[in-house]
Amino acid sequence: MAEVKVGLQDVVIATTEICSIDGQRGILTYRGYNIHDLAEHSTFEEVVYLLWYGRLPRPAELDELRRQLVEHRPIAPEMVDLLKRLPPPQHPMETLRTAVSALSLYDPEAEDMSLEANRRKALRLTGQMGTIVAAFGRIRDGQEPIPPDPNLNHAANFLYMLTGQAPDAETARHFDVALILHADHSFNASTFAARVTASTLSDMHSAITSAIGTLKGPLHGGANEQVMRMLLEIQTLDRVDDHIHRLLAEKKKIMGFGHRVYHTEDPRATVLRKMSEALGRRHHDTRWFEMSKRIEELMIREKKLNANVDFYSASAYYVMGIPVDLYPLIFAVSRISGWTAHVLEQYANNKLIRPLAEYTGPTNQKYVPIDQR
Numbered sequence: 046m047a048e049v050k051v052g053l054q055d056v057v058i059a060t061t062e063i064c065s066i067d068g069q070r071g072i073l074t075y076r077g078y079n080i081h082d083l084a085e086h087s088t089f090e091e092v093v094y095l096l097w098y099g100r101l102p103r104p105a106e107l108d109e110l111r112r113q114l115v116e117h118r119p120i121a122p123e124m125v126d127l128l129k130r131l132p133p134p135q136h137p138m139e140t141l142r143t144a145v146s147a148l149s150l151y152d153p154e155a156e157d158m159s160l161e162a163n164r165r166k167a168l169r170l171t172g173q174m175g176t177i178v179a180a181f182g183r184i185r186d187g188q189e190p191i192p193p194d195p196n197l198n199h200a201a202n203f204l205y206m207l208t209g210q211a212p213d214a215e216t217a218r219h220f221d222v223a224l225i226l227h228a229d230h231s232f233n234a235s236t237f238a239a240r241v242t243a244s245t246l247s248d249m250h251s252a253i254t255s256a257i258g259t260l261k262g263p264l265h266g267g268a269n270e271q272v273m274r275m276l277l278e279i280q281t282l283d284r285v286d287d288h289i290h291r292l293l294a295e296k297k298k299i300m301g302f303g304h305r306v307y308h309t310e311d312p313r314a315t316v317l318r319k320m321s322e323a324l325g326r327r328h329h330d331t332r333w334f335e336m337s338k339r340i341e342e343l344m345i346r347e348k349k350l351n352a353n354v355d356f357y358s359a360s361a362y363y364v365m366g367i368p369v370d371l372y373p374l375i376f377a378v379s380r381i382s383g384w385t386a387h388v389l390e391q392y393a394n395n396k397l398i399r400p401l402a403e404y405t406g407p408t409n410q411k412y413v414p415i416d417q418r
Contacts, residue, residue: 049403054305058398059240063096063386064231071309075229076100084316089199089224089379090114093171096229096386097164111198117172118193118202120180121151128177128184137181138261141374144177145170145257149250156248163392166249167385174381175199178374179206200224203378208366215327216365219320223358226313227376229383230354231306235259235266239384243391244398252388257377263300266373268355269362271300273369276336276360285339293347301356302344310351317357324364333360 050056065074073080076095083092087101094102094110102110127147134140149155152169154162180190183206191206200221204212212220230236239256243249260266279288292299304311318338325331337360344350362372 053400058232058400061231061387061390062099063383063390064229066231066306068304068306068308071307071312073230073312080226080312081316083225084222087225089221089228089382092225092228093382096382097167097389113168114172114199115193115195117169118176118195120148120173120176123151124148124177125180125184125190128181128190133185136261137185137370138257138266138373140181141177141377142254142257142261144181145174146250146254148173148177149248152250155250158246158248158392160389160392163249163389167389170249170253170385171381175203175378176206178371178378179203181374182207182368182371183209204365207371212365216324219324219361220365222316222320223361223375224379226316226354227358227379229380229386233265234262235380236384236387240387240391241398243388244395246392246395249385249388253381253384256380256384260373260377260380266376268300268353269359269376270369270372272337272356272359273363273372275300276333276363277369279336282332282335282339285336286343289340289343289347299340299344301359302341302348302350302352304351304353307351307353311353313354314352314357317354317361318352321357321361321364324361328364330364333363336360 063076065077066072075083075092076099078087078095078101083095087095090111091102091107093114094107124144124147128140128144131140131143148170152166154166157163176190176193183190188209191209194202194205194211197205197211198217198221200223201212201217204210204217204220211217232240235256238259239252242252242255263271275288279285289299318341321334321337322331325334334357337357341352341356344352359372362375363369367375
């Protein structure tokens with residue numbers, strides 16, 4: 046009998062040039078660039094170019110990518126009408142999944158599988174993802190969507206479309222860094238789902254829809270939403286210890302801790318911890334950061350589990366004014382860059398992804414006619 050690796054844990058199924066993770070040392074790189082260097086010096090648009098083309102852009106190339114993303118931010122009026130006509134979802138991820146699938150119906154190159162067409166589809170999807178999320182966020186609150194502002198970068202424009210106010214430079218930069226940190230993470234569940242779909246030579250919109258459906262699961266994209274709901278339930282720092290000890294005694298999972306890949310601190314959490322504290326101080330509300338820091342201390346002491354990318358992103362987004370149930374959708378606004386990079390890589394050297402399974406059911410069954418059962 047072959048060894049079964051449940052959940053494909055530690056199974057290497059392909060090669061990639063996009064992203065590398067050293068789980069023992071807590072190192073994450075995009076195309077060889079350390080995530081800490083990118084978070085400190087880069088921009089989301091520059092990271093998008095890096096993920097798609099394998100190198101950092103020259104100034105003219107970055108300007109052109111920015112221009113193209115701005116050009117492709119608007120969504121068709123029919124898409125806005127669709128968002129208005131869809132029934133209230135159980136969770137906003139359902140609306141995003143439906144909307145991205147519908148985008149293919151308005152994309153003239155939806156079935157064109159050439160490299161040039163797929164790169165243009167990646168541009169459109171990356172430009173439009175934030176517009177869809179922001180439009181949904183406003184429509185469900187009874188407000189009209191706000192058109193994209195071509196004078197704002199990708200991060201600032203999203204916050205503007207969502208809230209109606211252009212963010213200050215510091216908040217916009219924090220959100221830009223958050224998008225960088227979430228842009229890719231190798232063969233995570235949603236990226237792998239996208240690559241499986243792409244390996245059948247299905248179209249890019251189908252692959253991204255598969256990724257969004259996978260991201261919807263609370264064990265993947267929904268974790269930071271659950272972290273913030275826990276913080277809101279606790280409310281004050283003096284209630285943290287009792288709440289966490291009760292959850293641990295009841296053997297309930299505390300979201301935002303531990304990671305399948307990292308055996309030390311998630312390097313993205315290192316950046317987000319500082320971001321959560323800085324945003325709290327800027328907005329004169331450090332309560333959520335202080336509660337998060339205490340929970341982290343307890344989890345390290347009691348369970349020897351480190352915070353992952355989801356833990357401090359929750360309090361950072363909350364102080365930015367982003368609605369809690371939109372957190373998984375924010376993940377998609379960033380990760381669309383990595384998803385599309387992986388889909389392009391899959392198409393470039395494709396082989397159908399079709400693993401085997403070890404059968405453990407009954408054998409040698411004898412068929413019994415229905416009138417004798």
